[in-house]
Amino acid sequence: MYIAVCGTGYTGITxxxxxxxxxxxxxxxxxxPELSESLKNIGFVEPGLERLINSHIENxxxxxxxxxxxxxxxxxxxFIAVPxxxxxxxxxxxxxxxxxxxxxxxxxxxDKYLPLFVRTTIPIGTSSNLINTIVxxxxxxxxxxxxxxxxxxxxxxxxSAIHDLMSPDRIVFGLSQASFQNLNSNxxxxxxxxxxxxxxxxxxxxxxxxxxxxxxxxxxxxLVTVKMAYMNELEKLCDGIGVELKALLKGIGSDRRVSGxxxxxxxxxxxxxxxxxxxxxxxxxxxxxxxLSILSEALASxxxxxxxxxxxILNYFKSILDKNNLKASILGLSFKPFSDDLMESPSLFVIxxxxxxxxxxxxxxxxxxxxxxxxKKIPNNLxxxxxxxLCNSAYDCVNQSNFLIIMTDWPQFRTLDMSxxxxxxxxxxxxxxxxxxxxxxxxxxxxxxx
Numbered sequence: 001m002y003i004a005v006c007g008t009g010y011t012g013i014t015x016x017x018x019x020x021x022x023x024x025x026x027x028x029x030x031x032x033p034e035l036s037e038s039l040k041n042i043g044f045v046e047p048g049l050e051r052l053i054n055s056h057i058e059n060x061x062x063x064x065x066x067x068x069x070x071x072x073x074x075x076x077x078x079f080i081a082v083p084x085x086x087x088x089x090x091x092x093x094x095x096x097x098x099x100x101x102x103x104x105x106x107x108x109x110x111d112k113y114l115p116l117f118v119r120t121t122i123p124i125g126t127s128s129n130l131i132n133t134i135v136x137x138x139x140x141x142x143x144x145x146x147x148x149x150x151x152x153x154x155x156x157x158x159x160s161a162i163h164d165l166m167s168p169d170r171i172v173f174g175l176s177q178a179s180f181q182n183l184n185s186n187x188x189x190x191x192x193x194x195x196x197x198x199x200x201x202x203x204x205x206x207x208x209x210x211x212x213x214x215x216x217x218x219x220x221x222x223l224v225t226v227k228m229a230y231m232n233e234l235e236k237l238c239d240g241i242g243v244e245l246k247a248l249l250k251g252i253g254s255d256r257r258v259s260g261x262x263x264x265x266x267x268x269x270x271x272x273x274x275x276x277x278x279x280x281x282x283x284x285x286x287x288x289x290x291x292l293s294i295l296s297e298a299l300a301s302x303x304x305x306x307x308x309x310x311x312x313i314l315n316y317f318k319s320i321l322d323k324n325n326l327k328a329s330i331l332g333l334s335f336k337p338f339s340d341d342l343m344e345s346p347s348l349f350v351i352x353x354x355x356x357x358x359x360x361x362x363x364x365x366x367x368x369x370x371x372x373x374x375x376k377k378i379p380n381n382l383x384x385x386x387x388x389x390l391c392n393s394a395y396d397c398v399n400q401s402n403f404l405i406i407m408t409d410w411p412q413f414r415t416l417d418m419s420x421x422x423x424x425x426x427x428x429x430x431x432x433x434x435x436x437x438x439x440x441x442x443x444x445x446x447x448x449x450x
Contacts (some may be wrong), residue, residue: 001193002403004029004075006068006100010044010155010161010272011119013080017052018165020061022197028064029071031100043373045340045367048162068350072107072114077190079152080104081119098133099121105134115190117152121217121277124284127151127174127210144178148187151175151210153217158271158298159338170204171195174213209417218281222295225278228269229298232305232450235265235436239449245436267346267407267434267450268306275299275344306346309450310353310362313432316448317359326359329401329425332408333365333378340367342377346434347407362389364397366410367450399424404445405432413437418444 001024006017008030052328056062065071072078082097108114118127130149134141141147151174156164157243167435179187188207192199199205208216238245245265253263269275278299285292317326335345342348349365354361368374370390375383382388391397394413398404398421406413418441422429430446441447 001025001076002027002074003077003079003194004071005072005079006030006080006104007081007120008064009081010046010158012079013053014046014049014165014372015081015119015154015163016062017049017056017078018162019194021052022194023167024061024194026056026062027071027075028062029066029068031068031096031103045338046161047159052162068103069107072104075114077115077117077194078104079117079119081154094109101130102133102137105138106145108134108138108141110140110142110146113146113148113186113190115148115150115187119152120152121153121221121273121280122151123280124211124213124214124218127214131176139147143176144182144185145339146189148176148179148185148190149210150187150191150245151213153213155217158273158336158341165170167201168198168203170206171198172183172206172208172213172216174208174210177209180207180209192226215281218277218284221274221277222281222292222298225269225274225302226295226298227276228264228266229301229305231263231265232268233301235450236305236308245439264409265310265434265436265450266409267350269302270344271339271341272343275302306349309434310350312448312450313350313403313405314353314357314385316430316432317354317357320402325400327401327426328354328359328361328403329398330361330363330396330405330407331365331413332406332410333363333368334408337408337437338375340377348379350405350407351382351388355382355385358387360387360389361392362397362399362401364391364394365408366412378442395420395424401425401429402434403430406435406437409435409437 003019003024004027005012006029008028012028016028020026053062055433080097082100104116104389127149131143134147135143153172154165155168173191175187191205196246205277225413235245238248249263252258278295282292282296282299313328320326330347330351332346333345336342351361351363368378368390369392394416402425404421404425414437418438422444428446430448432448432450433439433442434450436449438447
């Protein structure tokens, strides 16, 4: 099939290349000229993505068009994937998302069926409002015959997005009532054609109404947020009482009611998805007269976690008698490994507080090397600060440092030569470990758990 993806940010590009992998031909369009260039110079890192983009551009399955009408003329389906960072938390009423949707609906044709798949995370009730928008603006069009709005949330983890889209746990489709009830509807036929490869893999297809599909996405993210906040609170309980953390995780994760894969400790919940979508769900609840107090408390707990981590680090520096040339080394800038997403990154929160205390900060992250193309994601006030340094290696980062702070669970950090690290650091070196990566180093370093 010929398919248009409108919105060429993270969600749009990953969706496009996976649809190419399914055998379709993709036209990509974005209303933002800067994002429009993402096919030529991707503004983010995702393992395997650049290789797939180059491959499908070369085989002419993937192309960029600068004219929306051109993108829609030859297509049999449209995926709307405005970058999540531009999506408002509480409403889509004045967003780039709605602007793009209105432009698309203006180009719809009578007697040429075109399904509109909504990939962007949107507030509950938005899909139904979108249909009403088309009904009012284009009374000549018939829902289910000339077009459908299909809520199709993406469930992908940064760092493994391609895998998650190629082998999803399930795929969700929110349909209008008529298309939901009619097994031979145009919407269902389009879905079967586009996602045929997933059917052969026996991936569960969940058909429901728009509101349920919208809530499935945000509720899933909310539950993960609660789970992560709970684990971080447990880690605080464990601090100083002799708990073996690896055994704790194994003991909890072995219970059939609990998925052990995502049990972890961290400095806090970050990224452009989890916190934002969780707050979106809390706000949606308020809009419908429901207080989601557990999720609200999890978000508040995360804020406290960030503050606790930062306070512990600053208290260590206050305990050092010689205040001259204090230096902290931070391993990990992104909120998680295999991602260059700095949205609400706990590292940035800690770095900001250290710099405010005039403490030198050196940072190493494999995705943020000096002179790398994605340095523009780092706030300018950090890059221009004389006390902030990006390093080419972990060993450069720890050189002449008082305090090593582990913020991100990059696997290569686990293979560091800790004897060499100790030699490079100042006398009486200390480790602040948000990941509990180096528990076994407590005899060689002053070891402080998050």
